[in-house]
Structures are given as structure tokens and as C-alpha cells.
Amino acid sequence: MHKLQALFGGTFDPVHYGHLKPVEILANQIGLQRVTIMPNNVPPHRPQPDASSAQRKHMLELAIADKPLFRLDERELRRDTPSYTAQTLQEWRLEQGPETPLAFIIGQDSLLTFPSWHQYHTILDNSHLIVCRRPGYPLAMKEEQHQQWLEQHLTYQSEDLHSLPAGKIYLAETPWFDISATQIRQRLQQGLPCDEMLPIAVLSYIQQQGLYHKSDN
Numbered sequence: 073m074h075k076l077q078a079l080f081g082g083t084f085d086p087v088h089y090g091h092l093k094p095v096e097i098l099a100n101q102i103g104l105q106r107v108t109i110m111p112n113n114v115p116p117h118r119p120q121p122d123a124s125s126a127q128r129k130h131m132l133e134l135a136i137a138d139k140p141l142f143r144l145d146e147r148e149l150r151r152d153t154p155s156y157t158a159q160t161l162q163e164w165r166l167e168q169g170p171e172t173p174l175a176f177i178i179g180q181d182s183l184l185t186f187p188s189w190h191q192y193h194t195i196l197d198n199s200h201l202i203v204c205r206r207p208g209y210p211l212a213m214k215e216e217q218h219q220q221w222l223e224q225h226l227t228y229q230s231e232d233l234h235s236l237p238a239g240k241i242y243l244a245e246t247p248w249f250d251i252s253a254t255q256i257r258q259r260l261q262q263g264l265p266c267d268e269m270l271p272i273a274v275l276s277y278i279q280q281q282g283l284y285h286k287s288d289n
């Protein structure tokens with residue numbers, strides 16, 4: 073039997089506990105031994121981040137240095153074209169073979185925008201979607217047709233993620249963490265403390281590099 077492989081994509085400008093903690097809890101809940109964090113180079117649906125790709129990658133390395141659950145994948149950092157998840161998952165499927173269960177982890181906000189993603193239909197052909205809770209976002213889709221699409225693919229059994237190669241959406245019962253990278257960038261700009269929101273090593277690097285100062289925003 074092939075082990076479930078999980079990929080967690082993001083912009084991580086900067087990485088924070090709202091990324092790390094739900095995924096660590098998820099891993100315990102559903103029995104994931106490894107989560108591959110995949111920072112993008114050119115985010116498809118948002119402006120280019122404040123921190124460079126090298127700085128975002130370095131912050132991730134600092135954040136996961138003492139967390140063996142996580143590893144980094146740099147494939148999207150190497151691409152100069154928009155980091156379309158559909159394309160990345162197609163590549164990943166080819167590498168892993170047709171039977172390996174694959175999952176892409178997102179937050180609740182990303183589920184709401186998911187139907188606007190490039191070739192979103194093909195994503196479930198290649199992987200499952202695991203959705204972590206995030207405060208402030210509804211769990212229902214805005215449009216009826218997208219809600220129907222969600223319901224067609226939903227599973228309440230985490231075993232499905234392990235036994236099927238792709239095609240299911242699992243709404244994980246992870247706790248809420250009310251943290252966003254936007255909020256951290258704004259707080260840093262205003263000189264407010266962020267110690268509870270991200271690992272200290274990442275915060276020290278941000279300060280050392282002079283990231284997210286007023287002039288950057």
C-alpha cells in the first residue's frame with residue numbers, strides 16, 4: 073500500500089503559526105508522517121509578495137528546522153511562470169505514479185476561491201483536497217453550482233484519503249488560528265509585537281533583513 077503524500081502550497085510572506093499549527097494538528101489527526109511545504113514564486117491570484125522568493129524560502133527553512141514533519145519543495149520557486157497548482161499536481165502525479173494517494177492542503181479561504189483557479193477541475197483528478205479551518209470564512213461556497221461540486225466530492229472519512237489516489241475533499245476539524253501574513257506585515261509596519269504569531273527565528277530574520285517596513289508596503 074502506498075503512503076498518503078501531502079503538499080501544502082502557499083506564498084508564505086511570511087510563514088506563520090496559522091500555517092504551521094493547523095497542519096501539525098491535521099497530521100496527527102489523520103496520520104500524515106510527512107508534509108511537503110511548497111512556496112510559490114509567482115502567485116497566480118495576488119500581487120507579487122513583499123519578500124523575495126529567497127527570503128520566503130529562508131523563513132520557511134527557519135520555521136521548520138526543528139519540525140521533522142515538514143520538508144520543503146522548491147519546484148515552484150524554480151518556475152518564472154505563475155505557480156498554477158493544476159500544473160504542479162500534474163507533474164507530481166507523474167512522478168508518484170497512478171496509485172499513490174496525493175493531497176493538497178489549503179485553508180478555508182482558499183476553498184472559497186478554488187473554482188476560480190486555473191483548470192481547477194483537473195486538480196481533483198490528480199489529488200485530494202484537505203481543507204483546514206480558518207476563522208472569518210464561511211464553509212459554504214458562494215455559488216450553488218460550486219456548492220454542488222463541493223458536495224459531490226466531500227468525504228467525512230479520513231481513511232478515503234489513504235485508500236484512494238485522488239478525488240476527495242476533506243474538511244478537517246482543525247482548530248482556528250486567527251493569524252494572517254497580511255496582519256503580521258501590517259503589525260510590523262506599525263511597530264506592534266508579533267511574537268505569538270510566528271516562530272521567533274523567523275521574526276529575528278525579518279528584523280535583520282529589514283523586511284515589511286513602511287517603505288515596503
Ligand SMILES: Nc1ncnc2c1ncn2[C@@H]1O[C@H](COP(=O)(O)OP(=O)(O)OP(=O)(O)O)[C@@H](O)[C@H]1O
Binds near residue numbers: 084094182205207255
Ligand atoms: N490562519 C490560517 N488558518 C488556516 N489556514 C491558513 C491560515 N493562514 C493561511 N492559511 C492557508 O495557508 C495557505 C497559504 O496561505 P498564504 O501564504 O497566502 O497566507 P495568508 O496568511 O493567507 O497570506 P496573506 O495574508 O498574505 O494573504 C492557504 O491555503 C491559506 O488558506
Ligand SMILES: O=C(O)c1ccc[n+]([C@@H]2O[C@H](COP(=O)([O-])O)[C@@H](O)[C@H]2O)c1
Binds near residue numbers: 081157158182
Ligand atoms: O492555480 C491557481 O490558479 C491558484 C490560484 C490561487 C492559489 N493557488 C495556490 O494555492 C496556494 C495558496 O495560495 P495563497 O495565494 O493563499 O498563498 C498556493 O500554492 C498557490 O500557488 C493556485
